[in-house]
Amino acid sequence: MRSTHNTLWAYSKGAAVTLAMVTGTAVILAACSSVKPPPKEFTQEKVDDQIMVPAGHVVALETTATGLLNYECKASAGTPAAVGWVLVSPQADLVDRTGKQVVKYSGPPATWMHSDGSSVVGQQIAIAPRVGATHLPYQLSKGTPGAGVGVLQNVTYIQRLKTKGGREFVKNCTQNDLGAKLTLPYQADYIFWKAA
Template identity: 35%
Template structure:
């Protein structure tokens, strides 16, 4: 029985990525000096890609938008979608703009990001966020050629989003 429990624990660690954002070594490009963590949420969802003709006339997959559920302690507390936007169940939301990137752990994992807040809505927990970090990504990267412009493909991903604010 102990062997089964140990194997189950290892499987859970493999799927969830093991370390949480608080235990993660943050790459230099993503550090937010002078800011403190307000909230860390886990996301499960998909990265959506569209097949488009590039400037050379070739078909290529282009990132379109994220679609994810934001969770805290296993409970849904918000959503993440195009913008990029993060919306909390308390009615607050933040929109970000990418200012830093770091490669994911494997070629199948989308990049880790640092985003500056460029817009806010509501008065809740996300109202005063100045920086969002996307860490511990699993999946989300799309491989392979696309055959027809206008087609879409979704690739499952997970990540931790760390919301920070200036002291």
């Protein structure tokens, strides 16, 4: 009798251990399946030629910006009779691909300041129009890094892509409106490049 009892006890104990291991493994696998894969590095496969970064450069940082663009109704310096909305200052917060806020964007001049103290100033060298008059064009800027050491210290180019908004000019801008101001929300991806 004792031998049968011990056999049943050993069998029950073994079954309980097996069940615990199977359940534990299932829980671990479920947890692992909810982990997002790391984001893919940006490529220029679908970028317009005029805003493509030259060969010999690699991505230093990928970000997404959410911010505001401040415009003023002004006469053109070259043609005073021509009046239009002129960008006077941008302001945006940029997050990296993990969602962490890492860069502040302001201007003029267009300046990106990283939370690590490094910075870069951009000078527009090319644009590529977007479909839809209310979206900012895509843009390529030449970068001049600041003195701070960090992620942006060696940035040579900045691309502005995937723009949304920023050009919904809902107010008139005529000779009678000179000096009027308008603030518009926008979103964009900023890709920072450095020499390989």
